[in-house]
Amino acid sequence: MPERGRTARDEKCPQGDIPVPVSVSGPATVSAPAPVPAPRPPHSPRSLRRTGLLVTFVLGGLTATPPLAMDMYLPALPEVTTSLHASAASVQLTLTACLAGMALGQLLIGPMSDRWGRRRPLLAGLAVYVVATLLCGLAPSLEFLVAFRLLQGLAGSAGIVIARAVVRDLYDGVAMARFFSTLMLISGVAPVVAPLIGGQILRVTDWRGVFAVLTVVGIALAVLVWFRLPETLDRADRHSGGVGEALRAMRTLLADRVFTGYVLAGGFAFAALFAYIAASPFVIQEIYGASPQTFSLLFGVNSVGLVIVGQINGKVLVGRVSMDKVLAVGLAVVTLAATALLLMSAGVFGEAGLLPVAVALFVLMSAMGLAMPNTQTLALMRTRHSAGAASALLGTTSFLIGAVASPLVGIAGEDTAVPMAVVQLAAALVAVGCFVGMCRPWNRRTTLEGAES
Numbered sequence: 001m002p003e004r005g006r007t008a009r010d011e012k013c014p015q016g017d018i019p020v021p022v023s024v025s026g027p028a029t030v031s032a033p034a035p036v037p038a039p040r041p042p043h044s045p046r047s048l049r050r051t052g053l054l055v056t057f058v059l060g061g062l063t064a065t066p067p068l069a070m071d072m073y074l075p076a077l078p079e080v081t082t083s084l085h086a087s088a089a090s091v092q093l094t095l096t097a098c099l100a101g102m103a104l105g106q107l108l109i110g111p112m113s114d115r116w117g118r119r120r121p122l123l124a125g126l127a128v129y130v131v132a133t134l135l136c137g138l139a140p141s142l143e144f145l146v147a148f149r150l151l152q153g154l155a156g157s158a159g160i161v162i163a164r165a166v167v168r169d170l171y172d173g174v175a176m177a178r179f180f181s182t183l184m185l186i187s188g189v190a191p192v193v194a195p196l197i198g199g200q201i202l203r204v205t206d207w208r209g210v211f212a213v214l215t216v217v218g219i220a221l222a223v224l225v226w227f228r229l230p231e232t233l234d235r236a237d238r239h240s241g242g243v244g245e246a247l248r249a250m251r252t253l254l255a256d257r258v259f260t261g262y263v264l265a266g267g268f269a270f271a272a273l274f275a276y277i278a279a280s281p282f283v284i285q286e287i288y289g290a291s292p293q294t295f296s297l298l299f300g301v302n303s304v305g306l307v308i309v310g311q312i313n314g315k316v317l318v319g320r321v322s323m324d325k326v327l328a329v330g331l332a333v334v335t336l337a338a339t340a341l342l343l344m345s346a347g348v349f350g351e352a353g354l355l356p357v358a359v360a361l362f363v364l365m366s367a368m369g370l371a372m373p374n375t376q377t378l379a380l381m382r383t384r385h386s387a388g389a390a391s392a393l394l395g396t397t398s399f400l401i402g403a404v405a406s407p408l409v410g411i412a413g414e415d416t417a418v419p420m421a422v423v424q425l426a427a428a429l430v431a432v433g434c435f436v437g438m439c440r441p442w443n444r445r446t447t448l449e450g451a452e453s
Helices: 008-012 045-050 052-063 065-071 074-083 088-116 119-137 142-170 173-204 207-228 243-255 257-287 292-317 323-345 354-380 387-408 418-439 444-452
Strands: none
Touching: 052 065, 052 142, 052 173, 052 207, 065 088, 065 142, 065 173, 065 207, 074 088, 074 173, 074 207, 074 257, 074 292, 088 119, 088 142, 088 243, 088 257, 088 387, 119 142, 119 207, 142 173, 142 354, 142 387, 173 207, 173 292, 173 354, 243 257, 243 387, 257 292, 257 323, 257 354, 257 387, 257 418, 292 354, 323 354, 323 418, 354 387, 354 418, 387 418
16 A cells, blocks of 8 residues: 555655655644545556556557568668669668658657647557558659658657657666666567568568558557557646747756767667668668568568667666666677678678678677667656656657668668768767767766756
């Protein structure tokens, strides 16, 4: 039974302040009776913990939206260039448009969820996502495809930003880090199976059939959210202000140098990851001559590496090793793998075959299992309120930087992997610089002060 006098906010956040009984003057000091807690709604954050497995799968499905929208479509990129009579760099703009939409959409939907709760913006976003995905499959030209992919990204961002905000509603500290790693296990299944499904779809139909399957998946996810994901943000915790209050909340968050450092470190680490996502279909299939099915298999293996390392992070390292130390190791490994890819792509070691390039990509992807969940957790630990705005800044930064990186990987054409490796190495070095220069992980006092604010 909860203690008398504890608020709903305190029960869902164990580190919250416990109210002190009020004394009244008189012959003797008498403590005023503690207020009786208001009845808790049937689907409160506390009740969600008792059905945690179901909530975990729903949130995992929401965070799987980006890899489903991106990765199932990747094996079809070379076919799209032929079907729509476009260049490789132009077709990669469809990825950039989707990423840019996801970035801008999070900036809008995150603060909306702080004001109106999590469910309504999420369901509206999923409905628009389904329509936009269907239109992508019907696009008559590259220009229409880019426009519909932008809309798809705008709507799909609701699942990403609100899933992170829901996690912040329910968890804190080490528990939050472990939950993010668990989500990585579930959402990590999507990049494993999505390219494999995309490759198999291309055996029986064309790239438009990929979007038909994505439409069905979007409908199924919307139905699941409608019936199985209740509201997690209490009315008392919602913001009543409009755009001005949302902007003030974001400005306050960005004024925290350490928070901004984690956001930028995560964003540039994501850019290194997305450089791989955007360029690997051409690198693996066009330069090294692999089939769409072989590419899908290699992509799936790399995603398995990310999932396994993410689980090691959540189940073994979190709570035993400082998250800053784990993040430092992850960024260092990403930097080393990107350096090896650049040296091999430039022919420093002679003509490299598919195997060594695939190994380096596997190491880079696996290290993301250390970098991504810890940057998100460490950033969200800096704020107890405005989880939607904080999640929006995390997602917007990552996707905007990734959108810029996407067209750069094809700037030198389809016959060289050097641009991909250069973008990956540059992004990794900037991520390390932001982490060291802004977060200053050796300053334990700064970390503690941020976690308590």
